[in-house]
Amino acid sequence: MEFGPIFRSLFQNRARTWLIVLEIGLTLAVVVNCLVLIRDQQAQIGRSTGMDEQNLIAVTSVPFDPAFQEEGYSVASYEQDLREIEAMPGVRSVTSILQFPLSGSGSATGRRIAGSEDQRTTVPYFLMGPDAIDTLGVELVQGRTFEPGDFPDLHDDDEEQAEEEEDTDHVTNILVTQYTADKFFPDGDALGKQIEGNNNNVDTIVGIVRLMHNSWPLGPDPENLMIHPSHPVNNRQTRYLVRTEPGRFDEVFVALEPKLREVEEGRIVTVRSLSEMKGNYYSSFTSMNQLLGWISVLLVAVTGLGIVGMTSFSVTQRTRHIGTRRALGATRGDIVRWFLVENWIMTGIGIAVGVALTFGLNYMLASMGGVPQIQPPILLVSILVMWLMGLLAALIPALRGSLVQPVIATRSV
Amino acid sequence: MLTMQDVRKVYRTEHVETHALSHFSIAVNEGEFVSVMGPSGSGKTTFLNIAGLLDAFDEGTYTLDGVDVSRLSDREMSKVRNEKIGFIFQTFNLIPDLNVFDNVDVPLRYRGLGAASRKQAIEEALATVGLSARYKHYPSQLSGGQQQRVAIARALVGQPKLILADEPTGNLDSAMASEIMDLLEKINSSGATVVMVTHDPELANRASRQIHLLDGKLIDLAQERPAPLYDPSPAGQAV
Ligand SMILES: Nc1ncnc2c1ncn2[C@@H]1O[C@H](COP(=O)(O)OP(=O)(O)OP(=O)(O)O)[C@@H](O)[C@H]1O
Numbered sequence: 001m002e003f004g005p006i007f008r009s010l011f012q013n014r015a016r017t018w019l020i021v022l023e024i025g026l027t028l029a030v031v032v033n034c035l036v037l038i039r040d041q042q043a044q045i046g047r048s049t050g051m052d053e054q055n056l057i058a059v060t061s062v063p064f065d066p067a068f069q070e071e072g073y074s075v076a077s078y079e080q081d082l083r084e085i086e087a088m089p090g091v092r093s094v095t096s097i098l099q100f101p102l103s104g105s106g107s108a109t110g111r112r113i114a115g116s117e118d119q120r121t122t123v124p125y126f127l128m129g130p131d132a133i134d135t136l137g138v139e140l141v142q143g144r145t146f147e148p149g150d151f152p153d154l155h156d157d158d159e160e161q162a163e164e165e166e167d168t169d170h171v172t173n174i175l176v177t178q179y180t181a182d183k184f185f186p187d188g189d190a191l192g193k194q195i196e197g198n199n200n201n202v203d204t205i206v207g208i209v210r211l212m213h214n215s216w217p218l219g220p221d222p223e224n225l226m227i228h229p230s231h232p233v234n235n236r237q238t239r240y241l242v243r244t245e246p247g248r249f250d251e252v253f254v255a256l257e258p259k260l261r262e263v264e265e266g267r268i269v270t271v272r273s274l275s276e277m278k279g280n281y282y283s284s285f286t287s288m289n290q291l292l293g294w295i296s297v298l299l300v301a302v303t304g305l306g307i308v309g310m311t312s313f314s315v316t317q318r319t320r321h322i323g324t325r326r327a328l329g330a331t332r333g334d335i336v337r338w339f340l341v342e343n344w345i346m347t348g349i350g351i352a353v354g355v356a357l358t359f360g361l362n363y364m365l366a367s368m369g370g371v372p373q374i375q376p377p378i379l380l381v382s383i384l385v386m387w388l389m390g391l392l393a394a395l396i397p398a399l400r401g402s403l404v405q406p407v408i409a410t411r412s413v
Numbered sequence: 414m415l416t417m418q419d420v421r422k423v424y425r426t427e428h429v430e431t432h433a434l435s436h437f438s439i440a441v442n443e444g445e446f447v448s449v450m451g452p453s454g455s456g457k458t459t460f461l462n463i464a465g466l467l468d469a470f471d472e473g474t475y476t477l478d479g480v481d482v483s484r485l486s487d488r489e490m491s492k493v494r495n496e497k498i499g500f501i502f503q504t505f506n507l508i509p510d511l512n513v514f515d516n517v518d519v520p521l522r523y524r525g526l527g528a529a530s531r532k533q534a535i536e537e538a539l540a541t542v543g544l545s546a547r548y549k550h551y552p553s554q555l556s557g558g559q560q561q562r563v564a565i566a567r568a569l570v571g572q573p574k575l576i577l578a579d580e581p582t583g584n585l586d587s588a589m590a591s592e593i594m595d596l597l598e599k600i601n602s603s604g605a606t607v608v609m610v611t612h613d614p615e616l617a618n619r620a621s622r623q624i625h626l627l628d629g630k631l632i633d634l635a636q637e638r639p640a641p642l643y644d645p646s647p648a649g650q651a652v
């Protein structure tokens with residue numbers, strides 16, 4: 001084939017050649033890095049959160065009846081709610097919780113190994129009622145779940161229950177994830193060990209959960225979590241987490257609000273699925289991904305159109321040369337092949353440059369944080385797409401060029 | 414070598430029909446050097462285009478080297494152009510992105526020859542036109558006369574039986590024109606049939622036969638011309 005002369009002739013048209021080469025190279029670099037990012041977030045969104053998400057329902061009760069302000073009313077209502085929900089057909093278990101997991105809103109506090117002089121590190125936490133482990137559906141790998149004795153007395157002073165933590169000189173039995181356990185105790189002997197917070201409040205690790213995500217599953221540390229036993233009830237709002245029997249989600253979901261309003265009218269009850277809350281939290285990430293995806297598609301399209309334009313221009317510019325070649329014996333196929341090979345070489349150089357740029361850009365973005373490494377399959381597929389796109393983009397003008405009549409060669413200009 | 418019988422070529426534009434050739438008949442024998450003269454617009458280029466299979470015609474028959482070429486496919490015509498015809502243009506028509514060597518190489522590429530035999534043929538052709546030393550130059554680095562010599566090398570490199578030249582000296586001064594003419598005579602004497610359009614009577618006179626076109630018709634002056642050196646047969650007659 002005319003590989004040699006075409007290659008040499010490209011260097012006679014440096015500006016055009018480099019423009020296409022750079023366009024392809026830059027597009028490849030941006031697209032591959034976008035895809036790597038999308039792929040990575042998709043993987044994060046798809047991974048397990050440790051919980052039985054599919055069967056979990058989040059219930060919020062906000063009282064407006066002044067009766068709730070009376071002493072003991074909230075607590076009584078709370079206890080009745082738990083009993084009534086538990087008794088509903090299709091409900092496997094129920095617990096109370098201060099903030100919902102995977103929702104994007106939660107709390108975190110500082111902890112260090114008790115008695116050490118270490119810097120405190122931030123640990124997200126949940127305050128949860130009895131049956132927490134069974135309701136979440138997480139797997140306990142060491143120790144035990146909460147026992148009634150772990151909880152503060154509900155009828156003591158309901159106003160301050162939620163802020164139990166802040167009490168001084170108090171030892172609480174807590175559960176932590178394996179991740180958090182290993183973070184403080186890398187030797188794997190976390191069970192029974194103690195960690196401490198600000199005001200000498202000390203936690204004893206009595207159980208370790210294999211995996212559970214906190215309120216920020218797309219954050220940098222989604223598995224960092226401790227669970228404190230509590231009755232997170234007050235006269236402003238109370239939240240319940242309900243786990244249904246498999247296959248009975250829908251039935252429980254619709255029955256919950258009427259049931260709670262039957263128990264106590266003077267409040268607003270909101271029922272949402274945990275999957276929906278997770279979806280809301282993820283939506284900003286998914287729409288970001290979609291944006292990146294569209295940018296990639298658009299870039300490839302613009303590059304394709306650019307190649308169509310450049311090739312069209314060079315076909316028009318070379319009409320007379322095409323005629324001359326035809327006069328010297330080139331078939332239509334030869335003309336098409338000439339433009340395709342020319343494009344193939346430029347695309348090839350563009351891709352080579354693009355691969356270098358891809359890794360360069362990746363390195364740069366990674367040093368700014370947040371871009372994962374390039375996965376070879378993504379790179380290979382992108383290269384293939386760019387290559388095909390390049391050939392396709394050149395094909396249309398090349399076919400047009402092949403229609404140039406040989407008689408053009410003798411036309412006086 | 415080349416026989417046209419009652420060829421008619423009409424150019425149709427929106428408002429006008431131009432009868433570029435009508436009832437045009439000619440026979441050119443193998444080995445002849447024919448010069449074609451005639452006023453502007455008389456159909457000289459049209460004749461050469463049809464002779465060189467660059468353009469279709471409306472009526473008549475055309476036999477080239479014993480083959481009726483009016484029924485060939487586009488692909489077959491490309492092959493005939495490539496193997497049997499060498500074209501020389503008034504405007505040289507070198508490809509500016511290619512150096513001298515690659516320009517001369519163009520017709521050979523389409524013939525699918527091996528690199529070694531192509532190289533040898535190109536070197537011989539460049540030697541014939543006296544440009545061996547400039548094979549790496551680009552067309553823009555050459556004078557008009559040199560460019561036309563490259564174009565001639567390109568036309569003869571495939572050893573075609575028929576060389577068609579449309580005002581090959583039209584863009585050159587008389588000294589260069591004479592040089593080009595020498596070359597064409599050299600090619601002719603080595604066996605190729607040459608048909609050359611020119612406006613220069615002096616150059617035309619150097620051909621073995623002169624024909625004249627007027628309004629798309631042939632006026633054969635039927636002058637007695639010496640037969641070409643190697644071909645003992647009498648010059649072809651226009652019908
Ligand atoms: N593509 C075309 N479309 C329409 N008319 C054409 C076309 N090409 C040539 N003609 C017309 O056909 C006639 C013959 O043209 P041709 O180019 O063969 O003349 P010529 O003898 O080569 O002239 P010149 O000496 O100026 O080159 C002219 O009247 C010209 O205007």
Ligand SMILES: [Mg+2]
Nearest residue numbers: 457458459579
């Ligand atoms: Mg002409």
